[in-house]
Amino acid sequence: xxxxxxxxxxxxxxEGAIASLxxxxxxxxxxxxxxxxxxxxxxxxxxxxxxxxxxxxxxxxTAQLNKASQYVSLLIRxxxxxxxxxxxxxxxxxxxxxxxxxxxxxxxRLTINP
Amino acid sequence: xxxxxxxxxxxxxxxxQQVTLSCSxxxxxxxxxxxQQTPGQGLQFLFEYFSETQRNKGNFPGRFSGRQFSNxxxxxxxxxxxxxxxxxxxxxSSIARGQEFFGPGTRxxxx
Numbered sequence: 001x002x003x004x005x006x007x008x009x010x011x012x013x014x015e016g017a018i019a020s021l022x023x024x025x026x027x028x029x030x031x032x033x034x035x036x037x038x039x040x041x042x043x044x045x046x047x048x049x050x051x052x053x054x055x056x057x058x059x060x061x062t063a064q065l066n067k068a069s070q071y072v073s074l075l076i077r078x079x080x081x082x083x084x085x086x087x088x089x090x091x092x093x094x095x096x097x098x099x100x101x102x103x104x105x106x107x108x109r110l111t112i113n114p
Numbered sequence: 115x116x117x118x119x120x121x122x123x124x125x126x127x128x129x130x131q132q133v134t135l136s137c138s139x140x141x142x143x144x145x146x147x148x149x150q151q152t153p154g155q156g157l158q159f160l161f162e163y164f165s166e167t168q169r170n171k172g173n174f175p176g177r178f179s180g181r182q183f184s185n186x187x188x189x190x191x192x193x194x195x196x197x198x199x200x201x202x203x204x205x206x207s208s209i210a211r212g213q214e215f216f217g218p219g220t221r222x223x224x225x
Contacts, residue, residue, distance in 0.1 A: 036216075042218070043202075043216040043217060043218050044216050045216070046215060046216075049213050088157065099162060099164075099169035099170035100147070100170065100208075100214075101147070101159045101162060101172070102147070102149075102157075102159060102206075103159070104149075104156055104157040104158075105156070106156045
């Protein structure tokens with residue numbers, strides 16, 4: 001069973017600081033990685049995708065990927081109370097004949113304190 | 115462009131009954147995946163459909179089934195409901211091998 005591991009938290013960060021969320025995965029052949037944000041009672045919302053080693057920035061969010069270490073992270077700069085949510089790391093399993101399947105971590109609950 | 119829609123949003127059933135959930139993907143998206151989310155197990159993959167064919171299936175019993183229509187709309191069915199089937203059922207759509215976008219989900223409660 002291919003696995004995705006996240007620290008469940010809760011992770012508490014003061015407003016304006018950098019929040020750092022981490023994820024490790026077991027499948028060495030995985031090529032596609034995603035971060036979803038899920039507010040309580042809502043469905044997951046895609047916020048970042050990353051496919052190549054290195055950093056990818058989008059506004060206050062930066063995703064980092066290290067395939068050799070099987071590690072992906074999400075940094076949130078200038079954290080706002082509205083960033084308080086559960087963040088889900090997802091890894092796409094590469095299946096034959098184009099089939100796709102996301103494997104999710106358990107999620108990290110992030111709280112931004114004003 | 116309209117997002118993924120799911121109906122119904124809430125459902126209450128009793129053990130032994132069956133239920134059908136519906137999902138309409140984003141226009142132009144041909145891949146539809148279903149996931150179950152529970153507090154204990156998190157988000158787990160049920161199955162994926164593409165062009166009316168099931169391409170992938172997760173580790174769920176045969177009571178869970180699905181189908182996709184020619185307009186890419188999809189349904190999933192759960193027969194002989196058990197208490198443990200209470201969950202948020204999420205549908206996600208994507209272009210082929212693209213990013214997956216989730217609908218609002220159907221919250222199923224089994225009494």
